[in-house]
Amino acid sequence: MPEADGAGEQVGVGPWSGGSPPDDPRYDPELLAHGDRRNVVDRYRYWTVEAIRADLDARRPPDRHLHVAIENWAHDLNIGSVVRTANAFNAAGVHIVGRRRWNRRGAMVTDRYLHLHHHPDPAAFAAWAAHADDGARLPVVGVDNVPGSVPLEGRELPARCVLLLGQESSGLTPEAQAACDVVVHITQHGSTRSLNAGAAAAVAMHSWALQHA
Structure with missing residues (x-):
């Protein structure tokens, strides 16, 4: 169509x-x-x-590639937006963690051009990341403004990594945070508690692209 x-x-x-x-x-x-x-x-x-x-x-250079993972426990309309942005930055793969079904409308059919993967829970996702890159471990960078997270600004991101994002309302689950090598947050200057999940994903992917794309 x-x-x-x-x-x-x-x-x-x-x-x-x-x-x-x-x-x-x-x-x-x-x-x-x-x-x-x-x-x-x-x-x-x-x-x-x-x-x-x-x-x-x-x-996509073999020594510089980005994967994007999204937790999917509720009916989050932002997942489609994240998938579309992952296509824009030529992500090597998009990973849905949790429920297999997700709302594809916001993806604008870009999921056709991506490699999509499903992991039933954070433990299965972490097991995949442990041997994801030709047997080598792929570092997991969480994106959430949780206690203990560090600013994304000025931080060097791995040239080969997977960005892990949480739900719009609840953010990364404790199990997902445990799978991360580091959790970064985007510094804000207004009154809102958090950025829209789709917007946060775009900022994080662009930050990686500025360093490695």
């Missing part, structure tokens, strides 16, 4: 009009014939989902 922008208007391009269609297996014949209305950058116009995912994987 065609994708739409936030205002409900179609995005993208119509059917291929540049002469003979390209003879390239990365291109989708259906999209070439009927147009590509997906929310993708121009580089990937008319490409198949599989070709886009493969190209994203190839562009």
Whole structure:
């Protein structure tokens, strides 16, 4: 189905009009014939989902890659937003910890281009992280303003790591915090107790990208 922008208007391009269609297996014949209305950058116009995912994987340096994990215990609408941001920063994987089902609407179909994983609880997630990177441990960086957390600003993040985020209302569970090598918080200057979970995820991913992307 065609994708739409936030205002409900179609995005993208119509059917291929540049002469003979390209003879390239990365291109989708259906999209070439009927147009590509997906929310993708121009580089990937008319490409198949599989070709886009493969190209994203190839562009990710093996010594610098980011995973993103989200606890999912309640019906948190922010998960879709986190997934969409993970796609924007070319995350190597997105991990749902807890309930398998999550609200995909905010992802704007970007989950198609990501490697999605499920872990039933923080213990299973920690077991995965212990051998996630070709047998090597992947450091876990929690993002939450809990007691004992340290400021994200100015902190060097590992070039290979997984950011672990909690629920909008309750934050990281104690079990999830125990799985973290460190928990960082985003320094705030107003009256609200916490940032929106989707916004916090975007800030944390951007901080990693400034250092390593």
